[in-house]
Amino acid sequence: MQNGIKPTLYTDRTPEEYADARLMNTVAHHHVTTEREDALGCNHWPSDEFGYFGHYYYIGTPEPIEMFGDLARPSRAVDYRIYQPKLLKDFIERGGEVVYGPVEREMIEGISDAHDLTVVCTGKGPIGQMFGRDDRFSPFERPQRMLCVGLVKGITEPETRAVTMYFSPGAGELIEIPSWSFNGWCNALVLEKQIGGDLEILAKTKYQDDPRAFLDLLLEKLEKHYPTLYARIDREEFDLANSPLDILQGGVTPTVRQTCTTLDNGKMAVALGDVHAVVDPVLGQGANMASYAAVILGEEIVANDVFDQRFVEKFDTRRHDRVMSGTRWTNYMLENLAKLDPTLLEFIGGMAQSRALTDQFTEDFNHPEAQWDIFSSPERVRATVARMALPMAAE
Amino acid sequence: MQNGIKPTLYTDRTPEEYADARLMNTVAHHHVTTEREDALGCNHWPSDEFGYFGHYYYIGTPEPIEMFGDLARPSRAVDYRIYQPKLLKDFIERGGEVVYGPVEREMIEGISDAHDLTVVCTGKGPIGQMFGRDDRFSPFERPQRMLCVGLVKGITEPETRAVTMYFSPGAGELIEIPSWSFNGWCNALVLEKQIGGDLEILAKTKYQDDPRAFLDLLLEKLEKHYPTLYARIDREEFDLANSPLDILQGGVTPTVRQTCTTLDNGKMAVALGDVHAVVDPVLGQGANMASYAAVILGEEIVANDVFDQRFVEKFDTRRHDRVMSGTRWTNYMLENLAKLDPTLLEFIGGMAQSRALTDQFTEDFNHPEAQWDIFSSPERVRATVARMALPMAAE
Numbered sequence: 182m183q184n185g186i187k188p189t190l191y192t193d194r195t196p197e198e199y200a201d202a203r204l205m206n207t208v209a210h211h212h213v214t215t216e217r218e219d220a221l222g223c224n225h226w227p228s229d230e231f232g233y234f235g236h237y238y239y240i241g242t243p244e245p246i247e248m249f250g251d252l253a254r255p256s257r258a259v260d261y262r263i264y265q266p267k268l269l270k271d272f273i274e275r276g277g278e279v280v281y282g283p284v285e286r287e288m289i290e291g292i293s294d295a296h297d298l299t300v301v302c303t304g305k306g307p308i309g310q311m312f313g314r315d316d317r318f319s320p321f322e323r324p325q326r327m328l329c330v331g332l333v334k335g336i337t338e339p340e341t342r343a344v345t346m347y348f349s350p351g352a353g354e355l356i357e358i359p360s361w362s363f364n365g366w367c368n369a370l371v372l373e374k375q376i377g378g379d380l381e382i383l384a385k386t387k388y389q390d391d392p393r394a395f396l397d398l399l400l401e402k403l404e405k406h407y408p409t410l411y412a413r414i415d416r417e418e419f420d421l422a423n424s425p426l427d428i429l430q431g432g433v434t435p436t437v438r439q440t441c442t443t444l445d446n447g448k449m450a451v452a453l454g455d456v457h458a459v460v461d462p463v464l465g466q467g468a469n470m471a472s473y474a475a476v477i478l479g480e481e482i483v484a485n486d487v488f489d490q491r492f493v494e495k496f497d498t499r500r501h502d503r504v505m506s507g508t509r510w511t512n513y514m515l516e517n518l519a520k521l522d523p524t525l526l527e528f529i530g531g532m533a534q535s536r537a538l539t540d541q542f543t544e545d546f547n548h549p550e551a552q553w554d555i556f557s558s559p560e561r562v563r564a565t566v567a568r569m570a571l572p573m574a575a576e
Numbered sequence: 577m578q579n580g581i582k583p584t585l586y587t588d589r590t591p592e593e594y595a596d597a598r599l600m601n602t603v604a605h606h607h608v609t610t611e612r613e614d615a616l617g618c619n620h621w622p623s624d625e626f627g628y629f630g631h632y633y634y635i636g637t638p639e640p641i642e643m644f645g646d647l648a649r650p651s652r653a654v655d656y657r658i659y660q661p662k663l664l665k666d667f668i669e670r671g672g673e674v675v676y677g678p679v680e681r682e683m684i685e686g687i688s689d690a691h692d693l694t695v696v697c698t699g700k701g702p703i704g705q706m707f708g709r710d711d712r713f714s715p716f717e718r719p720q721r722m723l724c725v726g727l728v729k730g731i732t733e734p735e736t737r738a739v740t741m742y743f744s745p746g747a748g749e750l751i752e753i754p755s756w757s758f759n760g761w762c763n764a765l766v767l768e769k770q771i772g773g774d775l776e777i778l779a780k781t782k783y784q785d786d787p788r789a790f791l792d793l794l795l796e797k798l799e800k801h802y803p804t805l806y807a808r809i810d811r812e813e814f815d816l817a818n819s820p821l822d823i824l825q826g827g828v829t830p831t832v833r834q835t836c837t838t839l840d841n842g843k844m845a846v847a848l849g850d851v852h853a854v855v856d857p858v859l860g861q862g863a864n865m866a867s868y869a870a871v872i873l874g875e876e877i878v879a880n881d882v883f884d885q886r887f888v889e890k891f892d893t894r895r896h897d898r899v900m901s902g903t904r905w906t907n908y909m910l911e912n913l914a915k916l917d918p919t920l921l922e923f924i925g926g927m928a929q930s931r932a933l934t935d936q937f938t939e940d941f942n943h944p945e946a947q948w949d950i951f952s953s954p955e956r957v958r959a960t961v962a963r964m965a966l967p968m969a970a971e
Contacts, residue, residue, distance in 0.1 A: 489953050558885070561882045561884070
């Protein structure tokens with residue numbers, strides 16, 4: 182218990198149960214997020230040891246474009262089956278109370294009766310749907326990519342430890358993330374498959390049905406669409422990193438929900454994290470947005486003694502621009518990468534001409550509101566490219 | 577011209593024309609506002625010479641309540657017929673361009689064609705109405721008080737140079753503001769008359785028709801409703817401070833308008849100041865909100881090179897909480913003073929018990945969002961009063 186607050190966490194998983202669980206996600210924590218962990222004393226994976234240092238970009242146009250951008254400070258990806266139980270133990274050690282067991286929609290009012298404020302930060306289905314959809318920020322009715330996400334071994338590290346973002350026009354994106362899991366270093370491969378494209382079959386083929394057949398199909402598709410990745414693969418060693426649980430397939434409908442809801446007992450419940458704003462993983466924004474919002478929520482809980490509409494308004498005002506910018510930027514990229522939008526191609530062309538622009542684009546994965554300052558209109562994209570091109574013209 | 581920005585001001589008044597104009601308002605600049613003027617190098621009336629230091633409060637209940645609260649740093653009221661032309665000259669001296677002449681609604685598109693961004697900060701009638709009413713923050717359809725506002729001489733200063741806020745239940749509020757005008761020190765009297773109350777006649781009686789009759793009526797009403805003010809009046813000297821132009825009568829319908837509008841040429845026009853949010857003057861928030869928003873707008877103009885929806889969103893997000901808090905707090909006080917709301921009376925009772933609470937309430941005229949943190953719900957008012965009462969209980 183800190184700051185006079187006595188929090189209780191309701192979860193269906195004990196710290197011990199994570200080790201045998203299926204892969205939960207493939208999440209990179211940007212340095213804005215690891216710095217928040219430093220401040221809270223829960224960064225157990227310092228970035229000088231566990232971090233990566235930039236982004237490679239591979240655009241699979243007829244003349245492929247390859248670029249690299251630096252992060253100002255490293256990012257870090259740790260398997261959430263290691264991360265979550267460790268932070269749960271931190272919470273318990275510091276006096277937080279945990280109630281284990283399934284949480285159903287019908288239990289929320291009872292939980293709320295026992296506390297000053299209820300925060301809902303997970304819950305597909307009825308619990309999440311307590312919060313109405315916010316149509317202003319929810320342009321899609323269905324997933325924009327089919328996802329096949331796995332932790333794999335057998336990929337040689339590139340020159341710099343870095344994420345690589347691959348784009349195969351008409352097929353989809355692939356994000357390769359150097360990640361720390363049960364057996365040490367491995368790579369997360371996030372396959373973002375355009376619906377109806379050549380890669381979609383990877384969302385439907387099951388590893389567990391025939392591991393070798395799945396791997397062969399995956400290798401065939403990687404060779405065709407992502408040849409520079411394929412060139413770094415040791416076919417003999419290439420497999421899931423730990424076990425058949427290291428793979429996750431599906432799709433996400435990007436959705437923003439209302440900030441809060443009033444329960445039957447008159448108290449407020451606040452939506453946080455994925456319940457508030459769930460994004461496609463293509464830009465790695467979801468967990469970082471959630472961490473940002475969670476720390477602000479904590480600060481506002483400490484600063485207020487009444488948890489009413491004004492409390493929620495103040496909290497939501499503070500998180501709004503980053504979370505909605507992360508959401509809109511992600512949705513913009515999903516849409517405009519798929520349709521090869523000329524303005525976006527102009528920006529990519531600008532990156533190819535300007536290392537400074539590539540560095541800025543890379544570093545600003547930390548600052549989605551700065552990305553939205555660029556991508557929110559064609560005029561802004563053009564102004565940015567022109568501004569970054571100026572120093573070269575002056576040389 | 578500073579920061580690479582070349583501003584043009586369209587106004588119907590030259591600096592020379594202010595001296596002969598009717599009183600424009602009675603505005604106090606709180607220290608957050610004079611500090612903005614210091615930063616911009618346009619504070620020509622330093623508060624150590626021109627300032628006042630706190631608020632007296634007089635509640636005309638059967639047992640009158642009198643209180644005093646300190647401001648952390650002084651506020652200052654200068655006649656806008658002195659203030660505005662001086663700042664207009666500053667603007668011109670620094671290279672700002674001014675176009676003199678009437679500005680009509682039909683001219684706005686033409687003005688917009690010649691500039692990157694159009695900011696509309698004054699304009700009753702059609703110019704203001706370009707921006708649609710924001711019903712979420714506009715609860716009233718008509719003025720909540722009839723106003724009679726004047727600059728007067730013949731009032732002895734109280735012990736401390738300070739504003740006095742008087743409240744006469746059923747009749748209305750009176751705000752006395754030590755002000756600097758053409759003849760030096762005088763007092764602004766802001767009579768906020770409840771509609772249908774005993775003071776309403778003062779909104780309809782014209783000074784110019786018969787000055788002596790008007791002054792006698794005013795003195796009769798002050799004696800009845802605001803006896804502690806009346807006791808400081810020298811009846812012989814009491815009159816308008818400079819001339820018959822020192823009085824203004826009417827009423828304000830508190831209204832919030834949309835942040836921006838898209839003109840026929842596709843460009844944005846932004847609403848600022850009274851065009852965006854006009855409040856009743858009872859709490860002296862209007863000009864301070866406008867100054868706050870204007871400086872933020874200037875910062876955002878410098879920080880952005882495209883003036884589109886995203887620009888407006890960023891600007892509006894930054895001004896929103898203070899401007900809407902000033903608006904909502906003012907509307908709250910209008911409504912709840914008139915109906916003698918028990919929760920508000922509880923707060924006033926708390927002030928009478930706690931000098932610290934009276935000081936905080938006084939200083940937070942600088943920070944309307946802190947006032948709204950208190951007055952936005954009865955629970956918050958009670959929590960504040962309870963919190964401030966604690967140190968006394970511990971003694």
